[in-house]
Amino acid sequence: MGASVAFWVLASIAVLAALSVVLVRDVFRAALSLILCFLMVAGLYITLSADFLAAVQILIYVGAISVLIILAIMLTREVQQGSPSNRFRLPAFFVAVLFFAGIAFALLNTPWQISSTPPLEPTTPAIAGLLFGEGGFILPVEIAPVLLLAAIIGAIVLVREK
Amino acid sequence: MVGLEHYLILSAVLFSIGLYGALAKRNAIIILMSIELMLNAVNIAMVAFSRYIVPLMLTGQVFAIFVMVVAAAEVAVGLAIIIAIYRHHDTIDATKIDLLKW
Numbered sequence: 252m253g254a255s256v257a258f259w260v261l262a263s264i265a266v267l268a269a270l271s272v273v274l275v276r277d278v279f280r281a282a283l284s285l286i287l288c289f290l291m292v293a294g295l296y297i298t299l300s301a302d303f304l305a306a307v308q309i310l311i312y313v314g315a316i317s318v319l320i321i322l323a324i325m326l327t328r329e330v331q332q333g334s335p336s337n338r339f340r341l342p343a344f345f346v347a348v349l350f351f352a353g354i355a356f357a358l359l360n361t362p363w364q365i366s367s368t369p370p371l372e373p374t375t376p377a378i379a380g381l382l383f384g385e386g387g388f389i390l391p392v393e394i395a396p397v398l399l400l401a402a403i404i405g406a407i408v409l410v411r412e413k
Numbered sequence: 414m415v416g417l418e419h420y421l422i423l424s425a426v427l428f429s430i431g432l433y434g435a436l437a438k439r440n441a442i443i444i445l446m447s448i449e450l451m452l453n454a455v456n457i458a459m460v461a462f463s464r465y466i467v468p469l470m471l472t473g474q475v476f477a478i479f480v481m482v483v484a485a486a487e488v489a490v491g492l493a494i495i496i497a498i499y500r501h502h503d504t505i506d507a508t509k510i511d512l513l514k515w
Contacts, residue, residue: 255415262423269427269450273434278442285446288427292453299420299464301474304456311481316449316488323442323492327499334440337508343436351429358421363466365417370468381475388475395482402486409493 257298265291276333278324286317300370303378420461427454441495441505445488452484 268288272281289312296305371377381387427450434447456477463473499505 258415258419262419266423266426266430269430272446272450273430273438273443278440281443281446285449288450289453292457295420295423295457296460298415299460301460301464301477304460304474304477307478307481308456311485312449312453316485319488319492320442320446320449323495326496327442327505332440332506334438334443336437337439340437343433346436347429347433350432351425354425354428355422358425359418363417365465366468368468370464371471374471374474377471378474378478381471382478388479391479395479398486399482402489406489406493409490409497 254298257294261291261294261298265295278334279321281334282317282320282324285320286313289313289317300372300374302373303375417461417465420465421458424454424458424461427451427457439506439508441498441507441510442492444507445491445495448491449484449488452480456480 265288268284268291271284272288275281275284289308293305293308293313296302296308382392383389431447431450431454434450435444438444438447459473459477459480461473463471463477467473495505498510502510504510
């Protein structure tokens with residue numbers, strides 16, 4: 252009961268915040284709505300009993316990515332112009348609605364094999380075992396820092412003053 | 414009772430909103446924010462699959478972690494590119510950045 256109330260509250264706020272990201276004219280307010288949406292997604296992870304992911308979501312998205320986005324908004328003085336739409340506004344709307352209809356049709360007509368096993372709690376030791384243990388995801392874990400290093404160096408090179 | 418379908422529908426709604434924003438907006442930062450919305454929607458779907466279909470394997474959550482890693486790298490490079498374009502062209506209007514178009 253409490254879980255469904257939490258889901259409906261979090262989901263409705265997340266959808267409203269996402270809508271205001273694409274509909275609000277002020278770029279800065281759109282960024283703040285995006286942060287609210289990230290927070291609601293972290294709450295949804297908690298209702299899915301993914302506690303580690305909720306913490307990571309708040310640390311990376313709410314903490315780091317939102318700060319980067321706000322910094323970029325302040326470095327590019329486009330705030331006065333708002334966030335106008337291009338001339339593909341109606342086609343983009345129809346594409347989005349069609350995409351949603353297709354996905355909804357597909358997933359409502361798929362017989363999902365729901366498992367009745369209660370979820371693991373807490374998930375952190377299990378995720379650590381999967382990431383670093385035998386037969387787990389150790390190779391992607393090793394590749395991820397290389398990707399992050401390349402991204403950091405690339406970002407520094409791109410924004411460096413000549 | 415909230416089930417798998419609720420989370421998947423929510424994920425599809427968020428993804429469609431992000432898709433509309435990425436296609437219809439002119440400000441490059443708003444486009445990047447819409448892409449972040451779409452990545453978050455995919456993460457919700459994967460965590461929901463992991464919770465309801467294979468609750469003991471957690472592979473969906475591990476995939477979500479890798480999506481977050483790639484999203485962090487993408488947003489850093491993307492915003493750096495936007496700032497570099499702003500320095501050269503004094504605009505981040507995606508319809509005016511057409512140097513590679515002929």
